[in-house]
Amino acid sequence: MRRTLPLAICLIMGIVMMVQFFVPHPISVGFYDLTTKWIRIVSAFALVLGVGSLILYHIDRLQRKRPGWAYSIVTLIALVGTAITGLGWGVKPGAPLQEIIFKNILVPLNASMFAILAFYMASAAYRAFRARTKEAALLLIAAFLVMLGMVPVGAAIWGKLPDVAEWILSVPNMAAKRAILFGVALGAIATSLKVILGIERGWLGGGK
């Protein structure tokens, strides 16, 4: 029963949602909207479990004095502080949650993390462009031409360089991307079919 019920729900809902895609009638659209709301409700309940897991995980780290345990204090203070600010002063624009926590803490921290991506790109590019093999050499040449073609100095060196860069991006690059996307689309459909028919049970922990 513990397995049969989820599999039955998956089969019924999978078929219903597949049919829904082909039916534009308001009943069908209404059902789709309703299930979207269900997902939000389930997410809200799951979030409670998630926050519970977060608290237990960091309390355990503190108790066992694991490496970096001090960061767990920061996490727990941030969690409690944000909850108190949100519950006490609301979440509307102008409230401390928006002005202090969101605008002055969260946004700059997110921007900082995003900014370090540039440095990671430089180090990754260095590793990728070491021409150790034929493929890596080809990648290096293609990347060099594209980068040069995208900046004004490229056009100054040779007028056709931007066209070459554009060709690399829109022909061989696009062809490879589309080939991957065909495989992804078919793979996604096949995986969905396997899950709906109960052939793929990995999401239930596997087994018969």
Place this chain on the structure above:
Amino acid sequence: MGVITLLLTLVLNQASPPVILARDTPDDAGKSITIRWQLTGEEVPEGLILERGDTTGCFQVLGVLSSTETGFVDEDVCDGVGYYYRLGAVFGADTVWSEPTPLVKSAPQWFNRARLNILIAMLVFFALVIYFIEHAKAGRYLFIRRIAGLDAVDEAVGRATEMGKPIVYVPGLGSVADIATIASLNIMGEVAKKTAQYDSALLVPNRDPIVYTVAREVVKEAYTRAGRPDAFRPDNIFYVTSEQFAYAAAVDGLMVREKPATNFFLGTFWAESLILAETGATTGAIQIAGTDSVFQLPFFITACDYTLIGEELYAASAYLSREPLLLGSLKGQDFGKLLILVVIVLSSILLLLSRISGLQFLSAIIKFFNVS
């Protein structure tokens, strides 16, 4: 003679009324009527006035339009109520009105005919997958090409055991509604079974609360199936945050502190993919990544030891478990790709032929493959 010429001049110069057609918008949820028109006279009007009338015969202006417009979709209608439409072509102070359209009513449809091609393609693909699953059930051998990233899973888990270090499994940042996340959870079950057998620690930081609950159950079941329910540690599968970069920072911190022997990045990833993979690479871990996002694949290929490209992510569960039923579906996928290839080649030939005079009708066949 002079009078006849004058009359002919007057008749020829008279602006012709537009021809207007109105019909229920096809393949929609109702509450919509599509109006199309054609201007018949040689003289171009200064503007157009579209009016809607009801059964009482009273017309109201629906819109003042440019003379270049050829259609209008009226979405301010009620289903089952009859409407008339007429179009006025404005020539200076004069307006030449078309005949009102016949009574037209909007209604919702039960089938979107524009998606008929998708339905046919889907049924053909389903038939292929089910055929090969049945083929596999019959016990026939199915050749599956080698996927280096998946062959390395055993080695990666074994390495973690030898080094006495944990394995970090990141199931992506997508929700459980993403197929890539479901594929990742399927692989997680197989990896967890191996970590249970090898007695390695498996750390699973989660970004989505639903994925977290499912991941915990998947790992728990895998440990039970491996006969090691006692080795399962629920604390090792934990929720971090739903913020993208905060999650990336937390996983980076985890990798730097724990120095895992192996990192798995499988699922949906966005801009944080390189941040995670590069940090993992600096810790010296073996890294196996896989995603269906073509924009993140180059980052993973650069920074990870093995990368599952696109569909390989979906094939991983079948490849690792070697269950005939799952392997059969992989063959179905391959034949689906072959079918797409045939359609692309045939469509290209038809498109070229449709340019030849007398063969324009072929373009109608190509239109059938348009997706809406």
